[in-house]
Amino acid sequence: MIEHSHLKIIQALNTNGTLTEAANSLCLSQSALSHQIRYLEKKLALSIWERDGRRLRLTQAGQLLLETAQQILPVLSQTEKLLKSYSEGKQGVLRIGVECYPCYQWLTGVIGDFLQAMPDVEIDIVNKFQFSGLEGLLNHHIDVLITPDPVRKKEIKYEPLAEYETVLVIANTHPLASSKVLQPEQLANETILTFPVPQDRLDILTQFLTPARILPAKLKEIESIDLMLQLVSLQRGVCALPEWLADDYSKSMQLKKLRIGKTGIHKELLIALRTSDQKIPYIKKFISIGGETANESFNHKA
Numbered sequence: 001m002i003e004h005s006h007l008k009i010i011q012a013l014n015t016n017g018t019l020t021e022a023a024n025s026l027c028l029s030q031s032a033l034s035h036q037i038r039y040l041e042k043k044l045a046l047s048i049w050e051r052d053g054r055r056l057r058l059t060q061a062g063q064l065l066l067e068t069a070q071q072i073l074p075v076l077s078q079t080e081k082l083l084k085s086y087s088e089g090k091q092g093v094l095r096i097g098v099e100c101y102p103c104y105q106w107l108t109g110v111i112g113d114f115l116q117a118m119p120d121v122e123i124d125i126v127n128k129f130q131f132s133g134l135e136g137l138l139n140h141h142i143d144v145l146i147t148p149d150p151v152r153k154k155e156i157k158y159e160p161l162a163e164y165e166t167v168l169v170i171a172n173t174h175p176l177a178s179s180k181v182l183q184p185e186q187l188a189n190e191t192i193l194t195f196p197v198p199q200d201r202l203d204i205l206t207q208f209l210t211p212a213r214i215l216p217a218k219l220k221e222i223e224s225i226d227l228m229l230q231l232v233s234l235q236r237g238v239c240a241l242p243e244w245l246a247d248d249y250s251k252s253m254q255l256k257k258l259r260i261g262k263t264g265i266h267k268e269l270l271i272a273l274r275t276s277d278q279k280i281p282y283i284k285k286f287i288s289i290g291g292e293t294a295n296e297s298f299n300h301k302a
Contacts, residue, residue: 002040007069007073008069009037010062013058017055044061047059047061094122094144095126095144096111096146097136097142099145099147099149100146101195105245111123133145134147138155138156143274143277144283145272146161147269148270155275155276158270161287162269162294162297164244164266164298166243166265166266167240167242167260168239168240169241171254172254176238182258184261188215190237191219191238192219192238193221193222195228196222196223202240204260208260225241230253232255271287
C-alpha cells in the first residue's frame, strides 16, 4: 500500500514546510503533488498533514510515515548506490560518518591511501546526522563511524585506531603561557572556542571544568580549525585540540600547548562498525589503513 514515492513525499513535506517548495524539490507541479497526497490519504483513510498558517504540519499519522521514511529511504538509497557500483564493476560504496571535527586533516590522508589500495570502492563522507552518528550506523545511513566517544551496544564493534592527548592551545603571549600545570579556575574568565558539538562531548568541560564546578566566561562555536587558531593567536580565546593537531599548527603559528590538569586528558580514536559487517574486505582495509596512519600522525612530537 505504501510506496517509495509516498515516503519521499512525506520527507519532502517535512523538509520544505510548504506544498510549493516540496513540489519543487520533487520536480512535480503543485497540483500533481496535491493529487498524490489526496490519493495516499484516501487509501489510508487518514489525514497525513494539515495547514498551520502558510506552512504544513504533519499529523500523527504523517509523523509515523516520516519516521518510517527516515529509516527506509537511506537504506534504499545505499542499495541503489551499491547496485549501480556493481553494474559499473566496482566493489561497493563506503559511507564514512565523522564525529571528530579535528580529524578531517588526518582523514584526508587516510582516504587517499585507501583509494589507491581499493580503486574500485567509492567513498561518501557524512558529518551531519539527523540524530547521532551511532544511530546513523544502526540505521544503515553510514557504514563506519569515526569517533572518540564510544557508546557500547551489542550490534556495534569498535576498532581502536590510536591514543592521543587533548591539550589547551593558547597564544605564546597569553598570560597562561607561563603556567606549568593548568588549573580549572584559570579558565573561569576565558572564552573557549569549540567545534559545534553538544557540550556533553566537550572533554575540557566534562573531564576538567565541570568536576571542579567551574564555568568558562564564554563558549563560542567555530567550524573552521584555521579560523579558530587565528582567533587563538590573536588572544580572542583558547581552545582544546588533540596534541598532534596542535603540534602541526604550532610550527607555523605563534601558539603554545598546555597539558590540561596534572595528568592530562587522554582519548582514543575509534572506528565503529556494525558487527555484521566485520568481514567486508574494503571495510577491513579502511580500518587497517586508518590505524597505520593514525599511529604515524598522532604519536609524533613537535
